[in-house]
Amino acid sequence: MGRPRTPLIDRERITTTALQLVDKQGEFSVPQIARALGVQTGSLYHHVDGRSGVVELLRERVCEAIDGGTLDLEPWDAAMAAWARTYRSAFAAHPRVIPLLMTSPVRAPRVLAQYERAVGVLLAAGFGNEDVMTVIVALENLVLGSALDLAAPETMWELPDDTTTPRLAEALTAVATDRADAAFELALGAFLAHCRSMVAGDDGQAP
Amino acid sequence: MGRPRTPLIDRERITTTALQLVDKQGEFSVPQIARALGVQTGSLYHHVDGRSGVVELLRERVCEAIDGGTLDLEPWDAAMAAWARTYRSAFAAHPRVIPLLMTSPVRAPRVLAQYERAVGVLLAAGFGNEDVMTVIVALENLVLGSALDLAAPETMWELPDDTTTPRLAEALTAVATDRADAAFELALGAFLAHCRSMVAGDDGQAP
Numbered sequence: 085m086g087r088p089r090t091p092l093i094d095r096e097r098i099t100t101t102a103l104q105l106v107d108k109q110g111e112f113s114v115p116q117i118a119r120a121l122g123v124q125t126g127s128l129y130h131h132v133d134g135r136s137g138v139v140e141l142l143r144e145r146v147c148e149a150i151d152g153g154t155l156d157l158e159p160w161d162a163a164m165a166a167w168a169r170t171y172r173s174a175f176a177a178h179p180r181v182i183p184l185l186m187t188s189p190v191r192a193p194r195v196l197a198q199y200e201r202a203v204g205v206l207l208a209a210g211f212g213n214e215d216v217m218t219v220i221v222a223l224e225n226l227v228l229g230s231a232l233d234l235a236a237p238e239t240m241w242e243l244p245d246d247t248t249t250p251r252l253a254e255a256l257t258a259v260a261t262d263r264a265d266a267a268f269e270l271a272l273g274a275f276l277a278h279c280r281s282m283v284a285g286d287d288g289q290a291p
Numbered sequence: 292m293g294r295p296r297t298p299l300i301d302r303e304r305i306t307t308t309a310l311q312l313v314d315k316q317g318e319f320s321v322p323q324i325a326r327a328l329g330v331q332t333g334s335l336y337h338h339v340d341g342r343s344g345v346v347e348l349l350r351e352r353v354c355e356a357i358d359g360g361t362l363d364l365e366p367w368d369a370a371m372a373a374w375a376r377t378y379r380s381a382f383a384a385h386p387r388v389i390p391l392l393m394t395s396p397v398r399a400p401r402v403l404a405q406y407e408r409a410v411g412v413l414l415a416a417g418f419g420n421e422d423v424m425t426v427i428v429a430l431e432n433l434v435l436g437s438a439l440d441l442a443a444p445e446t447m448w449e450l451p452d453d454t455t456t457p458r459l460a461e462a463l464t465a466v467a468t469d470r471a472d473a474a475f476e477l478a479l480g481a482f483l484a485h486c487r488s489m490v491a492g493d494d495g496q497a498p
């Protein structure tokens with residue numbers, strides 16, 4: 085008998101299985117992936133470079149949904165705003181992947197290529213080389229924190245008794261259904277306004 | 292024989308065990324806690340209100356490390372900055388708890404009490420009731436995204452070959468060891484500058 089034309093495991097299937105596990109339980113292990121695919125754990129190592137290899141496959145998969153074309157927009161702050169929005173959407177679909185990816189070094193070539201483009205946008209905008217990564221990391225923190233919030237329940241605060249926290253109760257009556265979007269746009273707008281002042285040569289620091 | 296003076300399980304022990312599980316594996320289950328404590332799962336339900344009850348115990352435990360006294364500082368923006376810093380430190384100690392807490396409604400009374408204080412600070416500063424929760428959520432997103440980043444490895448980008456991403460490679464040479472703190476302070480400073488413009492009656496919006 086020849087080999088089956090569709091292999092039982094390949095990197096695509098390993099990635100899909102790992103993502104399903106993380107979406108469901110917040111974590112994965114290589115033996116769990118093997119069990120789900122009905123193969124021996126050892127067979128998986130012919131396809132991926134161990135656990136950290138799978139993490140990088142997850143990074144590539146989730147980041148595929150980021151529209152890198154946003155980084156070609158003009159001017160630079162429109163590019164960063166649009167990139168932040170597509171970045172947030174991509175991770176909001178898989179919020180439980182976020183802590184895994186944020187605590188493991190970035191090695192996936194296609195993801196590094198997107199950082200390269202973002203660095204290029206900021207350098208062309210006039211940011212100093214010493215500020216570029218700080219700006220990108222700050223933007224990512226804001227994006228990923230907001231992506232987690234997008235996975236939050238509609239009613240995020242459940243007050244047992246309005247009289248104990250009356251001002252909170254009153255403030256919650258004013259919360260709109262687009263709470264998560266409003267908070268993200270507020271933080272993004274604030275951040276980009278500050279970034280504009282950095283390249284405009286203003287002091288840009290809080291007093 | 293009388294009852295042992297130290298009960299085998301209590302809410303403190305349940306919380307400690309759940310936190311250890313989440314720190315280690317990103318998740319917990321009530322049966323896992325029972326196994327770790329050497330008791331029947333059913334016994335746990337005499338002490339906690341199911342899984343969501345344990346999540347609230349985790350929230351209370353992690354938030355105990357937030358210094359709520361920061362909210363008494365003057366002026367209001369110094370209070371918010373100091374609160375954001377202590378909030379970030381508390382969660383940076385348990386980054387894997389963040390997605391669990393962000394996707395489950397807040398019900399812990401002591402945590403709600405801290406929101407009540409934060410709302411009071413912002414109302415006294417002049418924020419409209421309709422903006423208060425948006426400001427708090429935006430600040431939390433920034434804080435929690437930055438707390439996750441604090442758990443990131445020192446070398447967060449591993450380039451296989453500098454020539455493929457030359458601008459990224461160059462930008463990374465300029466990254467200081469306090470990368471995470473610098474990014475957090477940049478975003479926090481930007482956010483509070485914008486918040487000051489909101490209460491100063493400026494337009495406060497990006498053009």
